[in-house]
Amino acid sequence: MKEWVIETKGLSKRYKGRYAVSNLNLKIEKGDIYGFLGPNGAGKTTTIRMLLGLIKPSNGSVHIFGQPLNKEKLSILRRVGSLVEYPSYYGHLSATDNLEAIRRILGAPAARITEVLDIVGLSKEARRPVKGFSLGMKQRLGIASALLGSPELLLLDEPTNGLDPSGILEIRELIKQMPKQHGITVLISSHLLSEVELTAGTVGIIRQGELVFQDTIAHLHQQAQGSMSLIVSEPEQALATLLQQGIAAKKSGDALLFANIGDHAVARIVKSLVEHDHAIYRVEEMRKSLEELFLQIVGEVKPS
Amino acid sequence: MMLKALSSDFLKIRGKGLWFLIFIGPIGLIAMQALNYGLRYDYLTQKYAGKLWEALLVDIQMFVPISLFLGVTLIPSLLSHIEHSTNAWKQLLALPISRGAVFRSKFALSVILLTISCMVLAAGTVILGFSLRFELADMPVGEILKLCFLPFFASLPALALFLWLCINMRNQAIPITLGVLIAISSVFTGLISSTWSKWLPINWPMFSFAGPQQELFVGAGFLLGAVICLLGTFHFIRKDVS
Incomplete structure (x- = not known):
């Protein structure tokens, strides 16, 4: 049997009688890059928020690392790094201080801040207030925050949204090396197939809250010849x-x-x-x- | 766990004007009285001869509740704005920390900051009295401390309520408007009725220093503050974060 890092069963979220996500059965293998695709408003962000415990599912269950999320939330989140939609940051603080604010909660070693800044290539800008950063730099800071706790699972919600082509390429390369170098499992959501087809091993396609396809990228290519x-x-x-x-x-x-x-x-x-x-x-x-x-x-x- | 959040919160409030507000509030109160006594020094010292310190405390006391209400509105609002402005809630709450700890940390930070304000007010009162050449031997230390801290304890329910509102409302104009309205009306609501004015929490900061049975209002402040804080935490733990 395969080891599922994320497994959801019948995951649903209802807002005022309308299902934003319905009966979702995701299975994500360890060490994989999972491309989570769907048009805007299909329920990608809602799903990722449920995976992080930010919103409560109306029905169904989430298991991460084989443990139920609703019972073991804190010990699971300790091993998960995330970037949800637009990057969140404290504009008045420098990149280092932004990471320090998160590090104090995670309890990660202080040296890790320099490490992650290095990984995302922000070392030179570390001392500047983040409000002066370009969107791409903020996005990279968001990824640095996600990596800060040395996670085993990364949940990235549209990490290349609003980036220019060179920024997209940079982030794509960064994501590609995660499983290889650090053994991290990655879930990356996007509304563009071209965005994930070069990085992902498996894709799940969600439409109007329902998972309509979940298989390897090779199978998708066959179907989409x-x-x-x-x-x-x-x-x-x-x-x-x-x-x-x-x-x-x-x-x-x-x-x-x-x-x-x-x-x-x-x-x-x-x-x-x-x-x-x-x-x-x-x-x-x-x-x-x-x-x-x-x-x-x-x-x-x-x-x- | 709350201490981790608190240490992170202390870092986040740097350069956000909170420290400025914490000091400018009490300094403003003292400056007002310095002006009052400076302009009418001879008249006032003659009028209140023998009970100069007490008179000064009564003059300051008039403005303590209104400043406290402004403080307990603006501090939680500025604190929450730090998280609201780029919707950092979703990042913060996806970290391995319980939501209860996040809420309690914001409450604790507000209390710490406002306590510093109270200490500045106490120090300012002493310095003002000293500069006005009031008799040091007559200084009513106990009364000064009571003036500076008891009204704050009695305003804890308002602090808990505004923290709850500010954290939950993206639009800070609503809690701030409410807070300013409450602050201004607190000047008059104590005078409405001698029988039931004391039942209104809005009057507790005033009665906790000025009225008889001060300890009752302080105790009620702690109690209601704790209840509202618990309710707020409970709601915050359960709500969906968008």
Whole structure:
């Protein structure tokens, strides 16, 4: 049996008769990076708040490290680091003092402050009041606070929200090395698939409070395989040419669409079209957006 | 566990104007009387000859309740604002510390800060009397201490109530408005009726020094303060943090 770091059973939260999260069964393996995906308002933040004991579930249970959260909250939280939505900070204090305020509660060694500032690359700015920080720096300070207690589990709620591309890349690299270097299990939520697909091992997709997909990223890729689009000079004739050779294609505007085809098939199609004197303007891979993926996954799951 | 939170809270209030408020309150009270006695020195010293210290205490006492009510409103408000401004509650309460300890720490910090105010007031009173060349041998030490501390104990219910309100309300304008209204009306509510004015907690700070049965009002202040603080803690432990 696998060792689940987080396991929720039938987790639900009701606000005024409406379910923000309903019947959620999350399973997160030790040492994994779990990408928690869903559009805005799907219930990601509500779930993470329940995992941290900030709000009480209406139904269901949360077990973290195999212990029930409602009974062992403090000993569990001692081993968890978190960053919930927008970073919280004390603007009038310096980065060091912000961490010191948290360290006094955690009881972590004082040297840990320099360590975490170093990890997130804020050592040079440590003495400046945080209110003058850029959003990216505040976000990194938030991650430093999450790491301060040397946690075994990190819960990061949209850690790259509002960051510029280089900041996103930096944070992504930072998160990637957590399991490898420190053996930390990470749950990272996002509304962008592209955001987690490079880091996460497992993804859970939540939609309107319900978990509609939970599997490894490889399985998700299989389900979400993109199609190839060819833009050619005479689409009608090209379609006919290909049909003669037994290659199925769909025409949409000036483009021909091919679903689920491998590299060799693409090469063959291009070759035969060129041989038939068609001009090929573009060969594009159409990757499905998260929204399309959602529709596909929801469509498959709903009837069962 | 509360001590950890308290030590963290002491760090957080740096540079937030709390220390300034703690000292400026009592110093303002003393400065007002310094002006009063400085301008009418001859008249007042003649009028109150032989009971100069007592007269000074009565003059200061008039303004103690109103300043206390302002203090017990503004201190919890500034304290909570530190957490409200970037919604640091969600970060603080996700740390391995019980919510009860967080609430008690804020209450304890308010009490410590306001106690310092009371001590500054006591010291200020002595220094003022000394500078006005009042007879040192006549100095009523016990009365000075009573004036400076008993009304504060009697205002603990208000402190607990405002801490509860300020922590729970994102919009600090509401508790502050309420606090200022209470502070101003506290000047008059003691005079409404001789029979039931004493039942209003708003009058307890005044009666705890000025009235007969001072100990009753002090005791009632401690008791009601503890009850409200418990209720506030209980509510804070159960509420959802958004």
